[in-house]
Amino acid sequence: TDAAIYGMPCVLQYREMFRQAVDVDDPRYVGFHRFLHDRELAGPGYQAFKSPNSDTLYSNAWLDLSKGPVVVEVPAVQLRYYTLNFLDMHANASNISTRTYGNQGGRYLVVPSSWQGDVPHGLQLFRVATPYAWILLRVFAQTPDEVGLAREFQDLGVFWLEEPIMSRSLSQYINDHTWLADRVDLPLAGGESLLTRYEYIDLMSKLPFD
Numbered sequence: 001t002d003a004a005i006y007g008m009p010c011v012l013q014y015r016e017m018f019r020q021a022v023d024v025d026d027p028r029y030v031g032f033h034r035f036l037h038d039r040e041l042a043g044p045g046y047q048a049f050k051s052p053n054s055d056t057l058y059s060n061a062w063l064d065l066s067k068g069p070v071v072v073e074v075p076a077v078q079l080r081y082y083t084l085n086f087l088d089m090h091a092n093a094s095n096i097s098t099r100t101y102g103n104q105g106g107r108y109l110v111v112p113s114s115w116q117g118d119v120p121h122g123l124q125l126f127r128v129a130t131p132y133a134w135i136l137l138r139v140f141a142q143t144p145d146e147v148g149l150a151r152e153f154q155d156l157g158v159f160w161l162e163e164p165i166m167s168r169s170l171s172q173y174i175n176d177h178t179w180l181a182d183r184v185d186l187p188l189a190g191g192e193s194l195l196t197r198y199e200y201i202d203l204m205s206k207l208p209f210d
Contacts, residue, residue, distance in 0.1 A: 010090060041057065
């Protein structure tokens with residue numbers, strides 16, 4: 001009985017993650033780090049889950065933190081309430097919301113509990129317990145104006161902290177990386193798109209990389 005109680009949330013979480021983030025043939029597939037949005041208030045035919053609120057717009061996304069942190073960028077909001085519920089693979093919840101962080105917006109570095117590293121300037125650290133996690137975004141809206149604002153808020157950003165830069169040549173790779181590194185205050189990974197040791201030798205002889 002204890003094994004079923006403890007293990008069942010993991011099974012159910014994985015089933016939903018597979019449908020939305022892994023199985024490209026599923027009609028609700030969007031991949032990792034992309035929100036699936038419900039742009040209309042939930043009515044009697046709502047099917048995403050059994051007991052939605054009729055005054056809430058819902059979005060949800062799956063995070064893969066096994067390859068590194070991601071950044072969740074939350075815009076400032078004039079609505080009365082929003083919450084980003086982060087549920088780990090055991091269905092333990094934590095959240096970023098107007099109640100916990102206010103409505104001024106922010107940029108959050110989302111990491112698993114085992115992550116160690118320096119938090120870049122301008123980011124707030126936010127930990128979840130497992131490398132895979134589900135975000136359920138709920139935005140309160142009742143009037144047509146609030147629904148319009150809630151739809152704008154749904155388009156918040158989720159992106160890699162370190163984004164691989166793809167290119168057609170080594171010189172283009174170096175130029176693109178340098179151009180981007182000069183314009184952001186985040187660390188940029190180097191070398192992910194290079195496939196042989198000889199490319200790395202050429203790369204390191206021309207420019208230092210992380």
